[in-house]
Each structure stands twice: as structure tokens, then as C-alpha cells.
Amino acid sequence: MVDTRRVPGTGVAPELNAALLIVLCAIMILNPIVANMYLPALGIMADDLSTTIAGIQVALTAFLVGVAVGQLVVGALSDALGRRRIVVIGFAVLTAAGVLVAAAPNLELLVVGRVFQGLGASAGVVVIRAIIADVGVGPQVARAYSLLTGTLAIGPLVASFLGTLLLEVGGWRLILVGITVISALFLLLAVWRVPETLAPARRASLHPRRMAASYGRLLTDPAYLGNALTMAFALGGIMAHVSSSSFVAQDVLGADVWGFWGMFTVYGLSVLVGGMVNAPLSARFGPARVQAVELAIAIASSAALMVLSAGGWLGVGSYLPLIALACGSATGIMANATTLTLARAAFAAGSGAALMGSIQFATGAVASPIGGLWGPYTAVPMAATMLACFALSLAARLFARYWERRLSTSPR
8 A cells, every 4th residue: 555645845754753743742732822821811801891700711611612522523524534634724713713702892702702713723632643643653652642742831831921921011802812813823834834644545434424433433442431531531630720720829829910920830831841751651661550650649739739728728839839740740641541542543543532632621621610610719619620630530540441451352
């Protein structure tokens, strides 16, 4: 069989080399930028749009819902039509939706625009994982997923800095304009540098029944579902923190907007370090063993955060190291869960990445607004949600491990 994959303009079949990995890592930061860039302005946006903190958090939930739903369509289409075309179309939708969000006169239109931003951004989430599954070989796959997951930290760091800066310069509307401009730049990057990695001979049928069959096969694989839920609940723990981080820093811990940026930077660096540390450990000891340790750390640190928050003893000196441990460990949990999940979906990498991502972002969407339900002056809901999510992540991994052993003698 002739491999017809080509890097645009080169005539050379792509490999998972440093140049391609840099492009994929760059695309990985777009989603958290779009999701998080307006977080420094949550309180101001709530006042200007005549809603509550929990109400404005719905805009983040709407984005995550769009990403979750969009991935199911994008994954099947990318298996049938190829990777490159789908990511370009998705980023075009993302950019157009950004214009609607920036001009939205009320919360309702803002939420609608955020859903469409999520639909467009979902293309990047699916395609970069599918590209690695297409061209990655052996241990480099686990290392690549770890690097991608760690790179997620750069997005929130860039988002919090730019969001704070644009808020001070021109208000929260300027932040939304900035998101649109960044989306357009990533559209140009996709057109310029994303290769096609799925040869025509390897593509699935566009027939809805065939596409549904791929998802049906995945949904009836309990080991796949268990590992996908392990990742999803880990993200839920991270999103519980991210969506609450602005008011916890400013209203609970007394920081100003730049103090929030500093605290969010610590979180972002912990995610980056978590991914970088996980990469060699996972390659050496295996993703399952490393993930078990990371789950223990995430649960212990979030439990300590819960106790301190409930007792009224939470301060910056305790908050930052516990958040760093919990979220850094969660990064490794997610990276290893990606490796374990997609190993069960080699027959349809795009659909496998899409269903995994859809479950992941749906869980994040549910977890995101919980931290604000008791108002902006307590961290207890955030800490409780983080602890619950990490405990559920452990339960899902144990479920997956049981079925991996049971199915090992009867491969699908």
C-alpha cells in the first residue's frame, strides 16, 4: 500500500518529528486561551451584563459544551475526510464565532457565541491527537501526549496575562476582540503548517451508519470508557479550579488582578511541569504505573485543600502548593489516560479521540460552574468538587484496569 500522506508544499510524508510536534503543541494552547482569557474580568462582566458569578461562569460551560458536542462530529469527519481539511474549517468557525461573542450585547448572545466557539475549537482538540495516533510509533506516542498535555499550561499563562493586560487597557470587550484575533492567527497556522496524515486508503466511510458503528464499538468497550472517564474526571478537577480561580484569588485570598495573574501563573507552571515530568516517567515505567501515583497525589492534595477551606485556614501559602500538586498531577493523569484510551481505538483514531474528548469536556462543563454556587467568598465548593472529581477518576481507572485484564485474553 502506498502512503499518500504529504506535508503541504513538501511532497514528503510526515513523521512525528520535532517540527511537527512544535506545530501540534502550538495548536494545543489555543483551546485554553479561548476558554480562559476573560477569567480576570469575571466580576466586571457579571456586573455589566446584570448577572451573577455563577451566571457568567455559564459562558465557560457553554464553550466546553460546544467542544464536547463538536468533537463527536469532527472525529468521524476527520476519519472520513482527513485531518487537515477539518481543522482548517473548524478554526474558520471559531474565528467567525469570536466576532459574535465580542459584539454580544447580553449574556444570552454571549453564551450562544461561546457554544459556536467551542464547536470550532473542537477541531484542534481532535485532530492533533489523531495526528499523533496516525504517525506516532512506540514510546514516542506516550511522550508526545505528555508534552501536549503539559503544553496546555502555556495557554492559561498566556490567557491570564493577556486577559489582565487587555482588561486594564480597554475593558473586557477588548479581551473578546483579542480572542478573535488570536483565533484568526491560528487559522493561518493551520492552513500553513498542519499536514495531512491520514492516507485516502485508510479513511473511513462517510455513511452515517458506518460512522455510528465506530462510536458504537467504542461505547461497548468498557476498558476504553473507563480510561476515557479517568481523563474526563481529572479534567473536571482542573476545571473546578480554573473556573473559580479568579474570585478565590481576589475575594477569598484578597489579591488584586495582578495578584490573580501571579497565582494563575503558579497553576500554569504546575501543569507544564506535570506534563514534562510525566513524559520520561511514563516512557520508562509505563503510563498505568505512573498514573496510579499521580492519582494518589491529586486526591491527597485536594483533600488537604478541602480541609483548610472548610476550616477557614486557607491562605496563599497553603493554597498555591496544594493547587500546584493537584493540578500538576492531574496533567499526568490526563496524559497517561490519553495513551491508554487511544490504544483501544486504533481502528478509528479520530472517532476514538473525539469520543474521549467529548466525554472529557462534557465533564468539565458540569464541574466548571459548581465552584461559584455558594457565592464568591468561599473556596469550599471548588475544593470539594476537585476532591470528588479526582476520587471518581480513580474509580474509573480501577474499572478500566479490571476490564483490561478481563479482555486481554479476548482482544477486540
